[in-house]
Amino acid sequence: TSNNKKKVRRHNAGNSKLKRPSGNPAKTVDDLLEEASASMAALNVEKAYQSYSQAASLLQLGKVSSRNPSETELINVLEKMGELQVSMGDQDRAKEHFVQALGLLEEHKQKEQQKQQHNQSDGKKAQEWEFYESHCNLSLYIGQLSLEQEALEAYLRGVTSLEKCIRLVEELKNTSAREGDETMKDNESTSETFLHDLKLKLSGAYCNLAELFLTDLCEEESAENDCEQYLEKALALKDADGEPLVDALQTMASLRLSQQERQLEAVPFILRAYEKHRVGSEALAALVGLQGKQQPSNTAVKEDAMEEDDGEEERAKELVEVEAANNLPEFEFRCQTAKLLLECAGLLKKKRHQSGDALVTTQEEDCISAAISVLGSLLAQNDEVVEIWYLTGCAFAAKTPPLVETALFYLNRSEEMLTDIRNALQQEAQFVGDEEERKELMEQVEMNSAQMQDVQSKIAELAAAHGDDDSMPED
Secondary structure, three states, X not given: OHHHHHHHHXXXXXXXXXXXXXXXXXXXXXXXHHHHHHHHHOOOHHHHHHHHHHHHHHHHHHHHOOOHHHHHHHHHHHHHHHHHHHHHOOHHHHXXXXXXXXXXXXXXXXXXXXXXXXXXXXXXXXXXXXXXXXXXXXXHHHHHOOOHHHHHHHHHHHHHHHHHHHHHHHHHHHHHHHHOOHHHHHOHHHOHHHHHHHHHHHHHHHHHHHHHHHXXXXXXXXXXXXXXXXXXXXXXXXXXXXXXXXXXXXXXXXXXXXXXXXXXXXXXXXXXXXXXXXXXXXXXXXXXXXXXXXOOOXXXXXXXXXXXXXXXXXXXXXXXXXXXXXXXXXXXXXXXXXXXXXXXXXXXHHHHXXXXXXXXXXXXXXXXXXXXXXXXXXXXXOOOOHHHHHHHHHHHHHOOXXXXXXXXXXXXXXXXXXXXXXXXXXXXXXXXXXXXXXXXXXXXXXXXXXXXHHHHHHHHHHHHHHOOOOOOOOO
């Protein structure tokens, strides 16, 4: 009878396979990657992450059978997952994905090295620069999501990889030029544009290291020297206009402002940084009626004299402005630009009172006008950020003479916004049961109160200096 039972069990097991319900066929990795791309195009970040996550699970199964293509695909998928988690605000999980991808990349490199120990071909060099570019990107991602020494180590890894990548690309480029290899000349990896972009990325990486010594590692004994060293390297790399990258100029301005005896040296650096995005900033600022400087008084005369060419020139100008506006630095970066410009204007004002130097007066006006243009571009992009309204009010108050009515308009608007935020936070706190959430909300209320105090102090300062006469002449 026991043998009969075994036969029955085998028979049932066989039938269970035959009777498996049919449904939709399992999705392949390619299907999931296509789904993820479509979700990204539709701005459905969570759906894209789910698709990438499922693809990663399948690729990890493929990795067990040592399928090298799956391993490189898995690295790319994990990088995408990290980027999506950053956009969703989960930096810890994003960092986990980047660290995992970096580990797999390094493992993959070791396997390839063992296979090609004696192969020194240009094909190998091409593979190497691709490795170093990916290694750099992942290391820099990890650096941005880390603190102090961990961030420093990640940035240094990224810089080392990027420097090697640039060296290999330059070797490939020189080889193709020497041998007249048209195929390699047309290759993206050897193009001037690609090489230029790599050097700009390297400049940005040097700036990240410098900023680390201005913030997390500012207490290190060699912090100032290290910061200066990395910024000199960043400034040595030129943009298409022959000037250093805007990040390098602005970070150097920050460094000089932190050095008590060299603060005024920040002025030319921040003005040069502003000049690199002046056209785009002014174009956006004009949309909200904020132009740092007025047009010359003879503009109308010139327009009449060149009426026939005006339409064509205006169209060309608009195209330039649109392109410049589309290529502006990030919102937060430009906000920092405005703050540094206003800080420099304050230093120049003190210097003007001491010396009466006409050059100092001109630089002060330039800094304030530039700050107004940058803040105008930010308001055009997003008019719901309280700090931008407050800074704009401060900029008009800093002019000589102060534009009191205009300054009060922006300061009062920032006060109204802070009041609305405070009321919303207090109302929300009444219905929160979780103690941690309530504590977090109350911390936001306290922060709101501190911001409100700053705004009200600035309004009171204007009132004390100029009375209640809001009808003062405004240039």
